[in-house]
Amino acid sequence: MLRLFRWLLRIVTGILALVLLAAVVLYWFFSRSIPEYSGTLTVAGISAPVEIVRDNADVPHIFGATDEDVYFGLGLAHAQDRLWQMTMLRRTAQGRLSEIFGARTAKVDELLRRFDLYALSVKSLEAQDDYTRTALAAYARGVNAWLEEVNTGARGRGAPEFWLFEPSIAPWQPADSIVIGKLMALQLSGHLQTEVLRARVSQMLPDERLADILPDTPGPGVAALPEYASLFDAPLPTYAQVTWPDRLSPVAPRGMAGASNVWAAAPFRSAAGGTLLANDPHLELTAPSIWYLARLELATGGVIGGTIPGAPVVLVGRSENLGWGLTSSYADDQDVFIEKLNPDNPEEVLTPSGWKKMAERTSLITIKDADPITLTLRWTDNGPVLPGSHYDLAAVTPRGHVASLGWTALGPTDTSVQALLGVMRAGTVDEALEAGQAFVAPPQNLTVVDSERIAMKVIGALPRRAARHQTQGRMPAPGWLAENRWQGRLSDASNPEFVDPEGGILGNTNNKVIDRPFPLHMSFDWGDTQRIQRWERLMQSREVHTRESFIEAQLDTVSITARTLLPLVARNLWFTGEAAAEGTPERRRRDALDLLAGWNGEMNEHLPEPLIYMAWMRRLQDRLIRDELGTLADAFPHLEPIFVERVFRNRDGASVWCDVIQSAPEETCTDIARLALDDALVWIDETYGQSLESLRWGDAHEATHDHPVLGDVGWFSWLVNIRQSTSGGDHTLLRGLTSGRDPNPFQNTHGAGYRGVYDFADPDSSVFVISTGQSGHPLSRHYDDLGELWRRGEYIPMTLDPDLARAGAEGITRLEPAE
Numbered sequence: 001m002l003r004l005f006r007w008l009l010r011i012v013t014g015i016l017a018l019v020l021l022a023a024v025v026l027y028w029f030f031s032r033s034i035p036e037y038s039g040t041l042t043v044a045g046i047s048a049p050v051e052i053v054r055d056n057a058d059v060p061h062i063f064g065a066t067d068e069d070v071y072f073g074l075g076l077a078h079a080q081d082r083l084w085q086m087t088m089l090r091r092t093a094q095g096r097l098s099e100i101f102g103a104r105t106a107k108v109d110e111l112l113r114r115f116d117l118y119a120l121s122v123k124s125l126e127a128q129d130d131y132t133r134t135a136l137a138a139y140a141r142g143v144n145a146w147l148e149e150v151n152t153g154a155r156g157r158g159a160p161e162f163w164l165f166e167p168s169i170a171p172w173q174p175a176d177s178i179v180i181g182k183l184m185a186l187q188l189s190g191h192l193q194t195e196v197l198r199a200r201v202s203q204m205l206p207d208e209r210l211a212d213i214l215p216d217t218p219g220p221g222v223a224a225l226p227e228y229a230s231l232f233d234a235p236l237p238t239y240a241q242v243t244w245p246d247r248l249s250p251v252a253p254r255g256m257a258g259a260s261n262v263w264a265a266a267p268f269r270s271a272a273g274g275t276l277l278a279n280d281p282h283l284e285l286t287a288p289s290i291w292y293l294a295r296l297e298l299a300t301g302g303v304i305g306g307t308i309p310g311a312p313v314v315l316v317g318r319s320e321n322l323g324w325g326l327t328s329s330y331a332d333d334q335d336v337f338i339e340k341l342n343p344d345n346p347e348e349v350l351t352p353s354g355w356k357k358m359a360e361r362t363s364l365i366t367i368k369d370a371d372p373i374t375l376t377l378r379w380t381d382n383g384p385v386l387p388g389s390h391y392d393l394a395a396v397t398p399r400g401h402v403a404s405l406g407w408t409a410l411g412p413t414d415t416s417v418q419a420l421l422g423v424m425r426a427g428t429v430d431e432a433l434e435a436g437q438a439f440v441a442p443p444q445n446l447t448v449v450d451s452e453r454i455a456m457k458v459i460g461a462l463p464r465r466a467a468r469h470q471t472q473g474r475m476p477a478p479g480w481l482a483e484n485r486w487q488g489r490l491s492d493a494s495n496p497e498f499v500d501p502e503g504g505i506l507g508n509t510n511n512k513v514i515d516r517p518f519p520l521h522m523s524f525d526w527g528d529t530q531r532i533q534r535w536e537r538l539m540q541s542r543e544v545h546t547r548e549s550f551i552e553a554q555l556d557t558v559s560i561t562a563r564t565l566l567p568l569v570a571r572n573l574w575f576t577g578e579a580a581a582e583g584t585p586e587r588r589r590r591d592a593l594d595l596l597a598g599w600n601g602e603m604n605e606h607l608p609e610p611l612i613y614m615a616w617m618r619r620l621q622d623r624l625i626r627d628e629l630g631t632l633a634d635a636f637p638h639l640e641p642i643f644v645e646r647v648f649r650n651r652d653g654a655s656v657w658c659d660v661i662q663s664a665p666e667e668t669c670t671d672i673a674r675l676a677l678d679d680a681l682v683w684i685d686e687t688y689g690q691s692l693e694s695l696r697w698g699d700a701h702e703a704t705h706d707h708p709v710l711g712d713v714g715w716f717s718w719l720v721n722i723r724q725s726t727s728g729g730d731h732t733l734l735r736g737l738t739s740g741r742d743p744n745p746f747q748n749t750h751g752a753g754y755r756g757v758y759d760f761a762d763p764d765s766s767v768f769v770i771s772t773g774q775s776g777h778p779l780s781r782h783y784d785d786l787g788e789l790w791r792r793g794e795y796i797p798m799t800l801d802p803d804l805a806r807a808g809a810e811g812i813t814r815l816e817p818a819e
Helices: 002-031 067-094 098-115 117-125 130-152 174-187 191-202 209-211 414-425 429-436 533-540 549-554 561-569 587-596 609-635 641-649 651-658 669-688 714-720 785-792 804-806
Strands: 040-043 050-054 062-063 259-265 276-284 290-298 301-307 314-319 325-327 334-341 346-350 352-355 360-367 374-380 381-384 401-407 443-451 454-458 497-498 503-509 702-705 724-726 736-738 748-754 754-759 769-770 811-817
Touching: 050 067, 050 804, 062 067, 067 098, 067 117, 067 130, 067 174, 067 290, 067 714, 098 334, 098 360, 098 374, 098 381, 117 174, 130 174, 130 414, 130 748, 130 811, 174 414, 191 209, 191 290, 191 334, 191 609, 209 609, 209 651, 259 443, 259 454, 259 533, 259 549, 259 748, 276 314, 276 325, 276 443, 276 549, 290 769, 301 754, 314 414, 314 754, 334 724, 374 401, 414 429, 429 443, 429 454, 429 497, 443 503, 454 503, 454 702, 503 533, 533 549, 549 754, 561 609, 561 641, 587 609, 609 641, 609 669, 641 651, 651 669, 669 804, 724 748, 724 785
Parallel strands: 040 811, 062 290, 702 748
Antiparallel strands: 050 062, 050 811, 259 276, 259 325, 259 503, 276 748, 276 754, 290 301, 301 314, 314 325, 325 443, 334 346, 334 401, 346 352, 360 374, 374 381, 381 401, 443 454, 454 497, 702 724, 736 748, 754 769
């Protein structure tokens, strides 16, 4: 027995030793790609020495003799910290994911090939001005200089992911930076999904009920649209399946295409007498963050803020004299066209002048461990043809027809990079607005402040539609009718603009900014109707503002939605009925209502009330719409506040939603509210199994900064994913949009990956932060070091003082020009 024990001990010890040895070897291989920030590199492509000073948060401060050399330094710094992320963005935009991920991403690649973003980016390179082409070329040389260093300097393939996937990396090209901008446009555009959904729902509901579930943003009404089926002489499909994109797809589900906050104050509304600007763009939370902080010392002065690895642009940030921020404008820049195929020649579609052959070419998708796929890419006059397997287009495309997409980003002369480079070098509000005129897609609200003035303008191309357009761009329309086709684009002068407002305050939460009649409208669908109400109260509650009051607004967790809906939904349930016995469903319902009755709507991570409220509203909305919409109800994963308010106020007879069609009795809204609360409490009990008082919203509302590739791979997920308990919610200024999907419907998946607050009374007191860390390497201490500050609502200094950057530097990389 003793001998057996000794052998078992030896075997176990040997296995543990092998595991430990394997871990050491893996760590050695993976850690080789953590860059050294102190040292000298001799590189080709610069005219004079360049210095990259890394402060203690790993923010690079880049100094060079010329702007060209500075962009070179930024390219090298991006590649040092985010090489895998950059190559993934490029692969996604090129439609080449399947080369390393196999058949899983074939559908994603197919869609991106049909958009043809990369070919359009190559053509757009010719449209840039000389400064932009020079900047893009210098940036590419910087990226490639680091690739050369990786190949020759034993840098561990540049990133640990390259040990697991194909290690070869193509040199960076100037067009690669342009295509990443187009990829961001795709991520921020959601009107295509909304058009398709409206068409699908319209086939199941009468007009007055369609206005309930897909309401117009409050304001003057819209004329009734024709019945979708009446637009075509062929029958429409009848199924109601809802599909969700792959995790690696850049296409965001409806409602998650982008959001943001921005607000600015003029000097007379500022306590210190300088302008103020706060900005927090909202995108999908990932590890690492899409954002990367950097400072550039250009000929026009220092610039600091948020960049996206892959492009030489400070998208949001400040210089010594100017601050700028971006928010999604929700301008309607996409239209779906239904094209009629020639029954005698399916390569032709009907146009206003007759049948016309579609442009086409073939494209080969290489797929790892599988046969390649040959695609035939087709375009009509209206745009690329998309198969019905994407965007649920099959559900709205009649037999004998195909769908094509009109989208302002699909042009060969996209000068958006040029516009952003112009904004970051501008010195005044007027100069920034002028530079923004070259911006194309996606349309954004550009908010700018200089030392004395504030302004906001919608920048980007808006399509010109005919006044007789059959669906006003709200649903797919017959592409062969001239009145449905685009008539060019609206002039930049017609884009909404607000300069030096009388009240001294400007802001946007993706809310409706202008109400112009069709066809000069901006959009019928806006990204926010709730957060803006809380923002208005916070701004008007003070005569003057400070950096701290702007930070307070960025971090505000009060839900106006909860304050509005709870008194409506619970009005016949609160403080009614007799006390119930302990442990019964009635008693648990009473306890939940008592908690909510004393709640002020603050979505604080430590409170139970937000979780009870969100679970209740989720079950309530599902009960209201499931019997009318069936499986199509899955297309509404988030609370639609205007819909619930219309139902419980019985606007235009909307309370009819409360009656269950399949049941004989006539249910009231109070009945449905009570049943939904019981459903929610059962779900809470099954999921958390604890008393209501001990629940924490933060346990459900975890921020999911997940690695897009390794986040689902065994023990790698533990290493690469970052999870944090967070406050806020779908309709708070501290926005943490929930996933809406089981089994974790309240996970925080979409929020402010970047926050910045700029005070031009004392510019170097400005602050910023990102949601993870600067490094994309999971073994680096800078992989998640800023994430904890972000979670707690803290910031780091945003200084342009080179002495301060050097004083706390953890490393200085010197680039010497090769002879």
